[in-house]
Amino acid sequence: MVSLHAPFTIEPLTADQWAEAMERAIAEVAPEPTDIARSMSETLARIARSMGR
Numbered sequence: 001m002v003s004l005h006a007p008f009t010i011e012p013l014t015a016d017q018w019a020e021a022m023e024r025a026i027a028e029v030a031p032e033p034t035d036i037a038r039s040m041s042e043t044l045a046r047i048a049r050s051m052g053r
Helices: 010-030 033-051
Strands: none
Touching: 010 033
16 A cells, blocks of 8 residues: 555655544444454555655
8 A cells, every 4th residue: 555655755744534434434444353353454455644744
């Protein structure tokens, strides 16, 4: 995911907004098992926020 977005400038605020949107979407769906859903949410948020520059 990071390499695909490398050519683009992603502002930290935009990265944070995307991360929060993904966290909300995963929480709304409430997939089971919850530990995997939480891990997926945390990982996607960390990746998104790391792309902000």
